[in-house]
Amino acid sequence: MPITEMTRLQKSFSTQAFMLGPALMAGYGLVRAAGRAMGDYGPGAWWTVAHVLFLAGALTFVPVFLGLRMPDGVRGGRRTGVRVAIGAGLLGTAAVAVQAVIDLVVGFLAADERAMGDMFEKVQDVPGVMPVVYTVLPMLFWLGLLAVVALLAFFRRGEVPAWSPLWVLAGVVMMAMSLDLLAPGALCIGLGLFPMRRGLTG
Secondary structure, three states: OOHHHHHHHHHHHHHHHHHHHHHHHHHHHHHHHHHHHOOOOOOOHHHHHHHHHHHHHHHHHHHHHHHOOOOOOOOHHHHHHHHHHHHHHHHHHHHHHHHHHHHHHHHHHOOOHHHHHHHHHHHHOOOOHHHHHHHOHHHHHHHHHHHHHHHHHHHOOOOOOOHHHHHHHHHHHHHHHOHHHHHHHHHHHHHHHHHHOOOOOO
């Protein structure tokens, strides 16, 4: 494939990722809610489909973070601040992805919900696993995203509207409040990212 064509496809995917990432996260929330409503959200299809969407959604945010890099015309502390926020977000993305993989593996191996609980307990008892995979680092995914959007709304006022970080904040708060609010929270994040889907000009 010619380099120019590959570059075009990469840019196209990066553009789509701004909407695809939140959509996949919303899909995870909807499938989770459906499985719980049917009383079958344990080892099996509902759990697997939900967490495949969860993993795909997390990984799709990698090009989102990379697409929010500061244009070349901005230097100094502003660029550093955005890069720190993006670095934190990518670190959080890695933690969320590992969490999703663990959830998928446990779902495949466990025979029932009780076995799942026992497996999760053993995994989480490993020193360092809880803060790295479940509590501290995953929060950097959401906080990094909120921080970079807020910074860009301040530094690039002509391209990033002031309401973008407010939508992202609303989505992050909803997801932090309850996993049952995953779908509307992801929708809010999608609305916040929408104006940035084509990147920022130089």
